[in-house]
Amino acid sequence: MSKTALIVGVAGQDGSYLSELLLSKGYNVHGIVRRNSVSENQDSRIRGMGITTHYGDILDTPSLIRIFREVNPDEVYNLGAQSHVRISFDIPEFTIKTNGLGVLNILEACRALGNPNLKIYQASSSEMFGNTVDDDNYQRKSTPMNPTSPYGCAKVLGYNLVRHYRTAYNMHACNGILFNHESPRRGTNFVTNKIIKGAVEIKKGLRNELALGNLEAYRDWGHSKDYVRAMHLILNAEKPDDWVVATGQSRSIRDMCEVTFNLLGMDYKDYVTTDAKYMRPHELNYLRGDSSEIREKLGWKPEYTFESMVGEMVNHWMEKL
Numbered sequence: 001m002s003k004t005a006l007i008v009g010v011a012g013q014d015g016s017y018l019s020e021l022l023l024s025k026g027y028n029v030h031g032i033v034r035r036n037s038v039s040e041n042q043d044s045r046i047r048g049m050g051i052t053t054h055y056g057d058i059l060d061t062p063s064l065i066r067i068f069r070e071v072n073p074d075e076v077y078n079l080g081a082q083s084h085v086r087i088s089f090d091i092p093e094f095t096i097k098t099n100g101l102g103v104l105n106i107l108e109a110c111r112a113l114g115n116p117n118l119k120i121y122q123a124s125s126s127e128m129f130g131n132t133v134d135d136d137n138y139q140r141k142s143t144p145m146n147p148t149s150p151y152g153c154a155k156v157l158g159y160n161l162v163r164h165y166r167t168a169y170n171m172h173a174c175n176g177i178l179f180n181h182e183s184p185r186r187g188t189n190f191v192t193n194k195i196i197k198g199a200v201e202i203k204k205g206l207r208n209e210l211a212l213g214n215l216e217a218y219r220d221w222g223h224s225k226d227y228v229r230a231m232h233l234i235l236n237a238e239k240p241d242d243w244v245v246a247t248g249q250s251r252s253i254r255d256m257c258e259v260t261f262n263l264l265g266m267d268y269k270d271y272v273t274t275d276a277k278y279m280r281p282h283e284l285n286y287l288r289g290d291s292s293e294i295r296e297k298l299g300w301k302p303e304y305t306f307e308s309m310v311g312e313m314v315n316h317w318m319e320k321l
């Protein structure tokens, strides 16, 4: 009999790739979407895919209880969040509620189902580490968490709740500590797609410059398609645990500009400016993840390289614009 998955936050980048992956594996896929005043925006990434959507919200426990009962899932993936770190400084209370208490609501809705075989995946984040780096310049599961944003603080709460429910109630609840992951479906206010879309617009004569914030931060960037494969592996490992998913390579925002503009035959220095409004009150300077555990124990490895990912994103915008 085919399994049923319920994806909370299905309308986002990862939700859409995860839906495709699970459908290809024969799952019945259900997803929770939030009401949005522009109805086209609600499901633009997942329209026509063949999944069943439900209106709900992780801060609306009655909606969760109703949907969880109706769907009776085998696997729950919580990808629902206020996912923008910079914006979390502007709306800290909403972010803490959604990304922290929202996880509690999901765990309680799962517990109320009373199914001992139910598996729960929580989208935890490398933002939880803040500026802590081990001596060998990597972050891993044992690296102390010192978040530098309301987003990161809330994610630490969600992470700890999952660990707590796993122990206290013997639930199959897992954290994937995912480092940054991108794709053509990434929101255009995240730095990779902002740079790539902006550079293509400049190439096509649609604009003259691109204003960014801090160019000296480093990120470990992978591809969302590779990372949703990791989510499924994590949930289906024999024992529930927490796992780091990363490429192990770190590059600066400046590097990202250089690679992108070079691909388009331009020099980023002629077009990129900086604007204080994109700076953060507290910056996370450097991310580089050690994912050796998931590679060794679960056989995960990324198929995309940094270059093939950027190339795919550039081609996407060249065709679209």
Ligand code: GDD
Pocket (backbone or CB within 6 Å): 083, 084, 085, 086, 124, 125, 126, 127, 178, 179, 180, 181, 189, 190, 191, 192, 194, 211, 212, 213, 214, 215, 217, 218, 219, 253, 278, 279, 280, 283, 284, 287
């Ligand atoms: N968004 C944005 N816009 N970031 C900029 C800009 C800009 O104009 N200019 C420089 N940056 C820098 C940010 O200061 C940050 O250091 C870096 O680019 C990456 O920013 P984002 O792409 O917004 O991602 P993020 O690292 O803050 O957060 C993403 O990764 C986390 C995992 O570490 C998000 O996907 C989070 O949801 C995720 O948990």
